[in-house]
Amino acid sequence: MGLWRLAVVSREVAAEPGRRAKVGLLAGCLRELGAEEGAAAVVLLSGEAQRLRTGVGWAGLRDLPGPAAEPSLGVREVERELERLAEVRGAGSQAQRRRLLVGLFGRATEVEQGFLRAVLVGDLRQGALDALVGEAVAQAAGVPVTAVRRALMFRGSARAVAEAALGGGAAALAAFGLEVGRAVRPMLAASAPDVASALERTGPAGVEWKLDGIRVQVHRDGGEVAVFTRSLDDITARVPEVAEAALALPVRTAVLDGEAVALGPDGRPRPFQETAARSASRQDPDRMRAEVPLSVYFFDLLHRDGEDLVDRPGRERWAALAEAVPEGLRVARTETGDRSQALAFFREALALGHEGVLVKDPAAGYAAGRRGAGWIKVKPRHTLDLVVLAAEWGSGRRQGFLSNLHLGARATAAEPGLGPWVMLGKTFKGLTDATLDWQTAELLARETDRDARTVRVRPELVVEIAFDGLQRSPRYPAGLALRFARVVRYRPDKSAAEADTVATVRELAAAEGL
Numbered sequence: 001m002g003l004w005r006l007a008v009v010s011r012e013v014a015a016e017p018g019r020r021a022k023v024g025l026l027a028g029c030l031r032e033l034g035a036e037e038g039a040a041a042v043v044l045l046s047g048e049a050q051r052l053r054t055g056v057g058w059a060g061l062r063d064l065p066g067p068a069a070e071p072s073l074g075v076r077e078v079e080r081e082l083e084r085l086a087e088v089r090g091a092g093s094q095a096q097r098r099r100l101l102v103g104l105f106g107r108a109t110e111v112e113q114g115f116l117r118a119v120l121v122g123d124l125r126q127g128a129l130d131a132l133v134g135e136a137v138a139q140a141a142g143v144p145v146t147a148v149r150r151a152l153m154f155r156g157s158a159r160a161v162a163e164a165a166l167g168g169g170a171a172a173l174a175a176f177g178l179e180v181g182r183a184v185r186p187m188l189a190a191s192a193p194d195v196a197s198a199l200e201r202t203g204p205a206g207v208e209w210k211l212d213g214i215r216v217q218v219h220r221d222g223g224e225v226a227v228f229t230r231s232l233d234d235i236t237a238r239v240p241e242v243a244e245a246a247l248a249l250p251v252r253t254a255v256l257d258g259e260a261v262a263l264g265p266d267g268r269p270r271p272f273q274e275t276a277a278r279s280a281s282r283q284d285p286d287r288m289r290a291e292v293p294l295s296v297y298f299f300d301l302l303h304r305d306g307e308d309l310v311d312r313p314g315r316e317r318w319a320a321l322a323e324a325v326p327e328g329l330r331v332a333r334t335e336t337g338d339r340s341q342a343l344a345f346f347r348e349a350l351a352l353g354h355e356g357v358l359v360k361d362p363a364a365g366y367a368a369g370r371r372g373a374g375w376i377k378v379k380p381r382h383t384l385d386l387v388v389l390a391a392e393w394g395s396g397r398r399q400g401f402l403s404n405l406h407l408g409a410r411a412t413a414a415e416p417g418l419g420p421w422v423m424l425g426k427t428f429k430g431l432t433d434a435t436l437d438w439q440t441a442e443l444l445a446r447e448t449d450r451d452a453r454t455v456r457v458r459p460e461l462v463v464e465i466a467f468d469g470l471q472r473s474p475r476y477p478a479g480l481a482l483r484f485a486r487v488v489r490y491r492p493d494k495s496a497a498e499a500d501t502v503a504t505v506r507e508l509a510a511a512e513g514l
Contacts, residue, residue, distance in 0.1 A: 002037050003078050003108070004071035005029060006044065007115035014396035019132070026136030033075060035167035038140065040079040042162040044119050046133040054085040055097060056120045065106040067113050078104070078116070118395060133158060141165035143173060151176040153310075153368035156183050156232050178308050180221045180253050183228035185368045187257075187300075189358055189375035195342045198359035198376040204337030206314060206362055207345050208299055210355040210377055211331065212469075213261030213275050216296065220246045220254045229279070238278075240285050242296045251324050252305050258298035259331065264513075268353035271514050272483075273471050299331040299358075302366060314374070315362040335362070346378060353513065355379050355468070382508065383466050384409070384482075384500045385491055389421055390456040391443050394428070394436070401436040402443050402455055404428040407465060407485065409478075410501045421459050422478045422502050429486035430466075439490070462499050464488040470509045478502050480509055 009029040013022045026045070030038040081104050088097045105113055134152060138145040143165055151161045151173040164172035178184060192198035199205060215230040216239070225243040227236045236243060242260055262275040269275075270292070278292040301321040302310050309317050321330065334345050346357045356379035364374025386407040394403030405428065408421035431439070439461075446457040466488050473481035 002033055002041075002075040003073040003112050003115070005032065006041050006075055007111045010045065010115055010118075011111065014399070017397070022132060023135045023139055026133065027139035030136060030140035030162070030166065035163055037075045038137075038166045039159050039163035040076040042133055042137065043079055043159045044075065044115075046158045054082055054120060055088065055093075056085060056101065060097065060101065061117055061120065064113075065102060067110040068107050069109070071109050071112060073104075073107055073112060082120075134161075137162045137165050141169055143170045147173045153185050154178050154182075156185055178255065178303055178310060180255060180303060181219050181224070181226055183217055183219075183226075183232040183234075184255065184302065184310075185232070186215055186217060186230055187367050187375060189377040190373060192359070192376045192378050193381070195346050195357065195359065195378050196339045198378050199337060199339055199342060201373060201376060202359055202361040204335065204362070205342075206318060206333050206335050206360040207342050208331050208333045208358045208360065209349040209352075210358050210379065211259040211261050211297060212269050212272050212353075212355045213259040214279050216242060216258050216260045218242060218246045218254075218256045218258065218296075218298075220249070220251065220256075222252060223247065235279055238281060238285055238288075239294055239296075240289060241294045245296050245329060249324055253303065254301065254305070254324065255303040256298045256321075256325070257300035257302065258296055260294045260296045262292050263295050268513070271472065271512070272469070296329065297331045298325050298329055299333070300366065301325070310366040310368065313363045313365065314360055317366070318362075350380060379468055381466050382469065383464055383488060384505070385462050385494060385498065386424065386465050387421060387459045387496050387499045388439075388443065388457060388461045388463055389423060389459055390454050391439070392426075392428075392454050398428075398436060400440075402440045403431065403436065405439075405463065405487070406454075407463070407482070408459065408499075409505050410496070410499045423476050424478065424480060424505065425473075425476070425482040425485050427465065427482075427485040427487060429484075431487055435487070435490070459496050462491040462494040462496060464491055469512055470505065470514060472514060478505065480505060480514070 006029060009025055013025050016022050016025065030041060033041055081100060085097060085100050105116065108116060134148045135145050138148040147170055148161060148165060151164065152158060154176045155161050161173070161176070192201070217228045219226045225236060225246045226234060227239050227242050229235055239260060246254070246256065260275065260279065262270040262278055264270050274292055275294070278288055278294060281288050298321060301317050301324060302308070304320055304324055309320060318333070334341070336342050342359070349357055356377060359376045359378060361374045367374060386409055388405050389408040390406040391402035392404035394401045404426050406423055406426055408423045411420055411422050442461060443455060443457050446460055448456050448458060450456060465482065465485050467482040468484040470480050471483050472479055475481065
């Protein structure tokens, strides 16, 4: 019965525009469910279920049983079923996974089935992910939201924190602290369009190169090392170079924040996908190391030899980092309030093949798991004028609108076999309510055919797309895809014949070393 209540509230939250009202709805539901069921609900609502890696995608959700007439599923019961799905491995796994899905969906009502589908494929677009759920847990438990955020920072698991808050209140949350060997949620950066804008927010700051690698958090306890990713996955066995670098430091215990990156013979970063593939590979690490060696560079120190530094100002953590880590293993940094000096540093980073810079307030503590004002990233913005080839129906607040855009570049005679339009990726980012309303009407007026999820259209609407770079992709015909694409604006002043070409995209890729 609990799942039905959660699914209904999830719909209500998606339809509610106000943040305070969203929090109130979630908090009321969590209070009703209690500590055990409420903690399981947080797993489903916050996106933590995605970390279970159930192996279920849209294809696996086809041809499942019709909805049950009456609700009977509990929230904790569903969480256990997802855990069982995640444990399925080896021969016969597809059939076993199918049996589990059939059993689960056969007991779910229509509203519950819709909720489960969204949870399983990460499509729960209700604006109720980590930050909002954290506020709801605090309200439901009657504790300060700062206490929940701090516990989340140290424990990493939204489930564990919710269970503690709902069951034991502030006293239970106070028991969470930094533990060497347990991953801490990483601090995130806000964005600024340029260095000058970033410095306006921070004043004199530490300006660091932003490396195009993978975020790593390294814990050392004597002779033991653990390496975690941004998503808190343990990848220690896959990155022996990182562990060796940590073991060489003159410390007994430490928690370091940094970036692992694959460099070419010229010292420039190799394409991001090579670094990502190396860190994700479960093949023999010695062989992978020989083929794609990793370098690690640290930019923060959260703990050293029994002393926690997370609450210390940035300048104190940087000083401690400089004492513990040799310069060759630290991310390049300059401290300045001068715009021209910071801009020159930014241009130097780009010239060496890096993503841009991070501008960091030297007075800011380490706000783990949050995109605070203390760190601001600045990257060059690439834009392309692309054509909309299709769009997918939105969910949650975007229910009834065409949202996720399929983006294409124009092929030329130099690209035989690809044309006339070549898809480069999708995005639903950057769309205002007014744009959603306008584009839905315009795209439906150009509809050629559709299926249950996607409406294909005549390639007529040109949209300006900003993106952070390109990556190789076997999914798309040109072998390239946009990274972090978002809508800047539609270009009614341009015809499809004026859209950017695949040749232009290839030139950008070549400039990035792809």
